[in-house]
Amino acid sequence: MTAVVAYLDPGSGSLILQALVGGFSGLVVLGRYLWTHWMTHKAIQPRTELSAEMPVVTHLH
Template sequence: MGVQVFRTAMAVVFLGIFAGSAYAYLDPGTGSMILQVLLGGIAGLLLAGKLYWHKFLSRFGFEKDPDCALAANQQSETRPDAPSRP
């Protein structure tokens, strides 16, 4: 798979180098849309990284698993002998 990705990337680079002038116009709306897509992608990657980082830490015991803590908290709330909250 790595060889195929490399070949595809090199094909894109060579097409970019040897392509002629397009004489295209990008208006401000197009630039704004490109910027919005880039910033949204970065935000999505950061959020996914944060979620998987916590799962990674909880798997190796560095941090409590939030799902287990939530389940324990819900279980203590449903017990009849649990102290009531003010």
């Protein structure tokens, strides 16, 4: 897969907006994007909470 990079900072919000103004098919893309974004966010969050409760191991034998 080719990485999408540019010398110009396109701005995340401006990129997302392009799906929003792209008509019905754009809304479908936006829906998929938001779903993936939400799922990724959800998958990361519990691990963060768990790590906060874990005891700190100071000695390893």
